[in-house]
Amino acid sequence: MKTARTCLSAALLLALAASHVFAAGSPSVEARMGASQVYESESIAYEVHVTNGKDGVKPDLSDFKTDFEVVELGQNTYTSSFKMIINGQDVSPDSGVTIGYRYQLTPKRSGTLMVPAPFIMNGNAKISGRSFALQVIAIEKQDLVLTEISVSKERVFPTQPFDVTLKILVKPLPNDDRDPVSPLDPPRVKITWKDVPAGLKAQGDIAEWLQRSVSQTGRGFRIETITDNFGQLPAFNFFTGREKRPGMDGREINYFVFELKRRFIPQQIGSFEFGPATVKGEFVNSVAPGGRRFTVKPLLAVAPAKTVQVALQKDAPQNFNGCIGKYELRAKTPSKDLRVGDPLALTLEFERATDSGLLESIAAPDLSAITKLAADFTVVDKNPPGQTSGNVKSYTYTLRPKKAGVVIPPITVSVFEPKTEKFEELASNSIALNVTDAAQLRADEVISGAPISAGRSVGERGSGIFQNVADPTEIGRPALSAALYIELVAGLWLAYFFGFVGLTFYRHRAGDSALQRRMKAQAESATHLSGARAALKNNDATSAALGVQRALTGLIGIWNGVPPEGMTAQDASAVLEKAKASQSSRDETVRLLDSIEAAKYGSIAGMEALSLVESAEKLIPMLQKEMGSN
Numbered sequence: 001m002k003t004a005r006t007c008l009s010a011a012l013l014l015a016l017a018a019s020h021v022f023a024a025g026s027p028s029v030e031a032r033m034g035a036s037q038v039y040e041s042e043s044i045a046y047e048v049h050v051t052n053g054k055d056g057v058k059p060d061l062s063d064f065k066t067d068f069e070v071v072e073l074g075q076n077t078y079t080s081s082f083k084m085i086i087n088g089q090d091v092s093p094d095s096g097v098t099i100g101y102r103y104q105l106t107p108k109r110s111g112t113l114m115v116p117a118p119f120i121m122n123g124n125a126k127i128s129g130r131s132f133a134l135q136v137i138a139i140e141k142q143d144l145v146l147t148e149i150s151v152s153k154e155r156v157f158p159t160q161p162f163d164v165t166l167k168i169l170v171k172p173l174p175n176d177d178r179d180p181v182s183p184l185d186p187p188r189v190k191i192t193w194k195d196v197p198a199g200l201k202a203q204g205d206i207a208e209w210l211q212r213s214v215s216q217t218g219r220g221f222r223i224e225t226i227t228d229n230f231g232q233l234p235a236f237n238f239f240t241g242r243e244k245r246p247g248m249d250g251r252e253i254n255y256f257v258f259e260l261k262r263r264f265i266p267q268q269i270g271s272f273e274f275g276p277a278t279v280k281g282e283f284v285n286s287v288a289p290g291g292r293r294f295t296v297k298p299l300l301a302v303a304p305a306k307t308v309q310v311a312l313q314k315d316a317p318q319n320f321n322g323c324i325g326k327y328e329l330r331a332k333t334p335s336k337d338l339r340v341g342d343p344l345a346l347t348l349e350f351e352r353a354t355d356s357g358l359l360e361s362i363a364a365p366d367l368s369a370i371t372k373l374a375a376d377f378t379v380v381d382k383n384p385p386g387q388t389s390g391n392v393k394s395y396t397y398t399l400r401p402k403k404a405g406v407v408i409p410p411i412t413v414s415v416f417e418p419k420t421e422k423f424e425e426l427a428s429n430s431i432a433l434n435v436t437d438a439a440q441l442r443a444d445e446v447i448s449g450a451p452i453s454a455g456r457s458v459g460e461r462g463s464g465i466f467q468n469v470a471d472p473t474e475i476g477r478p479a480l481s482a483a484l485y486i487e488l489v490a491g492l493w494l495a496y497f498f499g500f501v502g503l504t505f506y507r508h509r510a511g512d513s514a515l516q517r518r519m520k521a522q523a524e525s526a527t528h529l530s531g532a533r534a535a536l537k538n539n540d541a542t543s544a545a546l547g548v549q550r551a552l553t554g555l556i557g558i559w560n561g562v563p564p565e566g567m568t569a570q571d572a573s574a575v576l577e578k579a580k581a582s583q584s585s586r587d588e589t590v591r592l593l594d595s596i597e598a599a600k601y602g603s604i605a606g607m608e609a610l611s612l613v614e615s616a617e618k619l620i621p622m623l624q625k626e627m628g629s630n
Contacts, residue, residue, distance in 0.1 A: 027052045027122045029059065031129035033105075033115060039137045039300035041276055043106045048118045048129060051098040059101055059129075063116035067109065073102040110138035139302055143247040144171045144283050146255070147303035149275045155309045157418040158324040158357050161203070161265050162308060164193055164274045168221070168301075169243060169255035173294070174287045179239065180256055182219040184296060186235045187281025190224045192305075193262060193274050199310075200272060203263045213237055213260075221258065221279075236260075266310040267358045275305030317414040317423055321363045324416045325356025331411055331428040339438045340401055343380070348411060348428060349394045359393040360542040362386070365413050367397055376406035382565075383550055385531035386543035393540070401435045408433065514561075518628065521558035525551045525620055532613050541609035548616045549596045552589060555620060559627055569593035581626040588619050 027050070034045035048059040064070050078098040107113055112135055119128040145168065152163040166189070170180045181187065196202045202209070206226065215235040222233040238258035247253045266272070278300055285297035312324075330349040338344060350362055364386060368379045380398040387394050399408075408431040415426045532547030550564075556572050557564030560579055567575075569590045576586045592615055595608075 027054075027120065027127050029118060029120055029127050029129040031115075031118055031132070033132045033134070035134075036132070037135040037137065038107065039278075039280070039302075040107065040110045040139050041302045042278065042280075042300065043104045044134070046103045046105045046115070048101045048103070049098050050101070050120055053099065053120055054122070057120050059118040059120060061103070061116075061118055064105070067107060067113045068115070069106040069108065071104040071106075073104055075102065076100045107134065107136045110136045112136070137300075139300060141248065142299060143253065144285060144297065145169070145279060145299060145301045146245070147277065147279050147301040149277055149303045149306045151274065151306045151308050153308065154306075155311065156266060157312065157416065157421060158266050158269060158310055158361075159355055160418040161263055163261055163263050164306070164308075165259055165261040166191060166277050166303060168238070168258040168260075168279055169245065170258065170283065171247075171253055171255060173284050179219070180284055181221070181258075182217070183284060183294065184282050186218075186220050186222045187279055187283070188222050188224055188233075189260065190278045190280070191260070191275075192277070193264075194223065194226065196264070197272055199266065199268045199270050201265045201267055203265070209262055210236060221260075223260075265355065266308075268361055269310050269312065272308045272310065273305050274308070275303055277303040279303075312416055313421075313423075316416075319365065319369065319412065320414040320416065320423065321365050322361040323350065323357065323413060323426065324361065325418065326353035327351060327356060327415060327426055328353075329411065329413065329426050329428040331408060331431055333408070333431055333433075336432065337434045338401065339436050340404055341438055342400065344377075344399045344401065344433075345396055346399050346408060346431075347394055347396045349392050351392045359388050359391070360540070362393050363542075363546070364395045365411060367399075367411070370409070370411065372409045373399075373411075376403065377401055377408075383546060385535045385547050386540050387535075387538050388540045388543075389538075401433070404435050404437045406433060406435050407431065517561060518559055521555045522624065524558060525555035528554060529613070529616060529620070532616070536610060536613060544609040545596045545612050548612045549593060551616055551620065552593060555623060556589070556627075559624075576623070576627070579627045581623060585619065585622055585626055588615065589623070592616060592619070 030049040030051070032047045032049070038044055048061075050057065050059060061070055076099070078100065105115070112133055115132040115134050117128040117131040119126050121127075147169075148167050150165050150167065152165075153160075156162050168189075173180045173183070194206070210223075210226070213236040215237040218235050220235040220237040222235055224233075226233065228234045238260050240257050240259045242254050243257045244252050244254050264272075280300045282296040282298050284294045286295045287293070288295050328349075328351045330351070332347045332349065334345055346367075348365065350359070352359060364383050366382055367377075368374050368382055373379075377399040380400065384395050384397055387396075410427040410430050412425055412427045414423045416422075417424050528547050528551035532544045532551065535541075535543035535547055553564040553567040553572060556562070556575050557567055560575050562571075562575050572593060573586045573590050576589060592612060595612065
């Protein structure tokens with residue numbers, strides 16, 4: 001009986017293990033929502049957990065776009081497993097892998113909205129999570145609490161400071177001129193610029209920004225997610241004075257004004273949005289009968305967003321390379337003594353002053369566009385990769401002097417000065433060189449006969465008859481060997497044959513212009529990709545991205561006999577289409593080049609640059625294969 005029970009238990013455990021194994025291998029989708037009721041313009045947290053999905057599969061939220069703004073917030077990976085031992089044997093199922101995708105949902109309208117079910121595709125099967133009903137409360141019109149966002153300047157230049165201010169106006173207490181916020185729990189403020197947006201720099205960190213406003217009484221406003229050393233939400237006193245405005249009934253109200261202000265310094269060109277901001281809490285609405293107690297009203301006040309445009313003047317000079325603010329430009333070369341045609345390394349160093357633009361925004365100046373320099377030197381590489389160290393960004397060019405007696409003239413670029421709102425010239429130092437004509441050999445030095453030693457006989461050489469032996473009496477011992485002679489003749493014929501074949505192959509390759517272009521395109525593309533990798537190691541994301549651009553346009557252009565200079569993403573796509581490259585390769589090329597062009601004078605993140613380099617390393621061999629097969 002005991003044995004039967006043991007067998008039955010083992011069978012049940014095996015069945016349970018089998019069910020877990022099946023479950024571990026079956027994909028599933030689970031949706032979770034942070035709240036069932038929100039105010040209009042508020043956001044909610046939303047998560048989708050995909051278990052045992054295929055690699056790279058993400059939940060499909062395309063049905064959400066009708067009623068919600070969807071922002072991806074990242075993902076987390078979880079694994080689950082358990083140990084199961086039966087009769088000393090490990091029968092544990094495989095671990096299940098779950099990826100949690102996090103989102104932020106913002107409703108576009110009020111009312112009862114259905115949050116659709118997310119889904120994934122497993123082959124032809126559609127696997128869905130659950131849907132939710134969300135109650136979105138409309139923002140009512142009221143004059144109890146008013147909120148607004150203002151900016152000191154709606155359009156600024158890079159490095160030109162501007163202020164962003166959230167103003168909160170609270171109606172006074174009935175028959176009481178005390179602070180209307182003090183009697184109740186602090187309302188909560190939610191702002192989008194608590195964390196400094198990418199491309200901007202704030203004056204001081206969060207502690208410096210808010211330290212002076214910390215409330216000593218615990219009354220005031222709280223800012224979402226800002227905590228003290230004990231993990232508590234501190235209260236802040238933002239009171240700045242009073243301001244009169246008409247209420248909904250037309251009567252003038254002397255509001256209490258609270259302001260939260262922060263100063264930003266733009267580091268790059270772009271559009272920056274601040275807001276919307278919300279104030280949520282309970283506020284005193286009226287006096288209860290008897291005049292001793294207040295009645296309160298819960299509400300949410302929303303301040304619409306404001307946008308600041310950071311841009312330069314449209315008439316930027318041709319030699320503007322992204323320098324904004326104050327810089328020092330230095331020219332250096334390791335050697336000044338050389339001959340015509342010798343390679344010369346010229347390094348340009350841009351050193352930024354405090355509060356000037358980002359080094360990542362600085363591109364390599366086009367030296368071939370400098371008339372004086374181009375007349376005296378050949379510029380081997382117009383766009384060398386940059387190197388960044390501290391506050392200095394440098395570019396090293398290879399030049400070749402065309403004639404003797406030349407010097408490197410001052411290199412001039414245009415710099416935008418935000419204080420004067422004008423472009424100014426920045427010039428490097430000139431460099432004196434000692435360039436001489438290349439050494440030339442006289443005609444009598446090119447072919448020279450060695451003097452013939454007198455008194456040396458053929459017999460002493462032991463290797464047969466030699467040239468310049470005129471006296472037949474010197475032939476004392478004939479040294480000719482028939483076998484040696486045959487081997488020598490055969491060797492000469494073999495040498496002639498292989499030389500003829502090699503010369504034919506060389507002439508074929510030299511005459512094949514298409515083959516020559518392909519070889520050059522492959523070599524230059526590999527060089528630029530190597531430079532991009534080197535730039536990544538030096539944390540120079542912009543130069544890495546430009547290296548990818550040159551690798552792609554150089555490969556496509558030179559390979560197909562099209563000048564790569566100035567090639568756009570659409571130009572590259574047209575050339576690839578003519579070369580019969582696949583649609584997927586053309587699309588990937590356009591994506592990479594468009595991404596690089598969009599960040600030409602802006603800042604590009606290191607991870608983004610790494611992704612560009614890795615994508616190019618996968619794409620370029622595919623392009624070579626597809627273009628080479630046609």
